[in-house]
Amino acid sequence: MTNDIAISLLEQRPRQTARRLLAAARDAGASSQDARSLYLHIPFCAHKCHYCDFYSIVDRQDRQLAFTRRLQRELEALAPLAGPLESIFVGGGTPTLLAPALWRELLGTLERSFDLSAIRSRDGEFSVECNPETATNELFDVLVGGGVNRISIGAQSFNASHLHTLERRHDPANVAKSVELARGAGIGRQSVDLIFAVPGQSLDEWTSDLERAIALGTEHLSCYALTYEPNTAMTARLERDEFTRADEDLEADMYELTVDRLRREGLQRYEVSNYARPGRECAHNLAYWRQHDWLAAGPSASGHLAGHRWKNTPRLDDYLSIDDEGFAPIIEHEPPDARRAMRERIMTGIRLREGLEIDGVCAAAERLAPGARRRLETSAAWHQQVGLIVVCEGRWVLTDAGFLMGDRVASDLMDALA
Numbered sequence: 001m002t003n004d005i006a007i008s009l010l011e012q013r014p015r016q017t018a019r020r021l022l023a024a025a026r027d028a029g030a031s032s033q034d035a036r037s038l039y040l041h042i043p044f045c046a047h048k049c050h051y052c053d054f055y056s057i058v059d060r061q062d063r064q065l066a067f068t069r070r071l072q073r074e075l076e077a078l079a080p081l082a083g084p085l086e087s088i089f090v091g092g093g094t095p096t097l098l099a100p101a102l103w104r105e106l107l108g109t110l111e112r113s114f115d116l117s118a119i120r121s122r123d124g125e126f127s128v129e130c131n132p133e134t135a136t137n138e139l140f141d142v143l144v145g146g147g148v149n150r151i152s153i154g155a156q157s158f159n160a161s162h163l164h165t166l167e168r169r170h171d172p173a174n175v176a177k178s179v180e181l182a183r184g185a186g187i188g189r190q191s192v193d194l195i196f197a198v199p200g201q202s203l204d205e206w207t208s209d210l211e212r213a214i215a216l217g218t219e220h221l222s223c224y225a226l227t228y229e230p231n232t233a234m235t236a237r238l239e240r241d242e243f244t245r246a247d248e249d250l251e252a253d254m255y256e257l258t259v260d261r262l263r264r265e266g267l268q269r270y271e272v273s274n275y276a277r278p279g280r281e282c283a284h285n286l287a288y289w290r291q292h293d294w295l296a297a298g299p300s301a302s303g304h305l306a307g308h309r310w311k312n313t314p315r316l317d318d319y320l321s322i323d324d325e326g327f328a329p330i331i332e333h334e335p336p337d338a339r340r341a342m343r344e345r346i347m348t349g350i351r352l353r354e355g356l357e358i359d360g361v362c363a364a365a366e367r368l369a370p371g372a373r374r375r376l377e378t379s380a381a382w383h384q385q386v387g388l389i390v391v392c393e394g395r396w397v398l399t400d401a402g403f404l405m406g407d408r409v410a411s412d413l414m415d416a417l418a
Contacts, residue, residue: 018328019324034083034293035083037089037293038085039091040296041091041301043299044064046134048167049166053230053232055093056093067316067320068102073323075110077327082114086119087124087127088124096129096130096131119147119149126147127191127284132171133169137181140182154193155194157194158208158213159209162201167233190220191220191222192220194210196225199226200243203254207261219280220274225254226246252404255404270352270354272403286352291341298328299313299315299328300312308334309334314331346361346413351398351410355397356396356413358380375415376416378416379415383412387402389402396413
């Protein structure tokens, strides 16, 4: 990246656009072939789940068509910055709430604007998040025609009472139906999301959820402990004492049971909350965790290119009304920062099963902060002594106990850069 690009980015203000940043990067030819991943955010939901802190809206104005047209223009503007795409991920919101006819148009724009040869050859990954209530043969046929080869189904629980607590409105029986519809349409890869430590949930009830998910025969499960994010309805209800959050020991028992049960089933933990059969890990999320570059489109979508990070506006009104040659308005920007990038490399890398490559991390840290290698090695040695880290093939890797304390371990290692 040139200094001109960094300066132009620093001049951005909320409601400004990313055009100068990304157009300058395109004109300079800087790292354009590194962006091999693309994230799309579709914000529409039929109902706002109480635990969700992602940008989503229950749109009463029927702006799906206007949104799709706007998203198409943004994708056309971003396309020159991408190399052959190896992964696409469409999240939300509820992407599968978008009408099939609009999906067909959107997929056509992707096909015309980007190199999808890897995805079409099945070497790449094209994922779409799916609510069980929105799964239809028509929709899945359209998605398959556009190259989608992976569906991530938001089950969260198979227990109607816990779904009610989460304000998650779907029939648990429709999860299995969604999986079967996807397979029948030719979407060969399916993932299921679950949430544990729901208020009032017992260990036996969580075991039942796991068993029902396993019985679906999917190759990937994401199992998240319920978190209480700021400014969500779930957190507001907790603060009003409408329920009691799960006991920490029970939450730890649920996590340990998850790891053990899925490991016996052949689903290996490859990140703190994600489990997959060998070779079926989510390639798009691995691109994030390995600090690769990715482009992003849609309201609230965040991108990363050559050390620059930015976030599109999380307001649909602004996204629709501000169109700078296709580029979207941004509300956040972080220019390249080697120290921040190193901290993120440690934070995300230690959460992966593959862990951190010791020599590479230590050498990079030492270049940034003399003495950092010694501090890193000292910190890692202490965590080895207490059983949270092991050395495996030249990498620092969390143990099962270490995964329970992953945030603490990452924080301690990052402190070595101070």
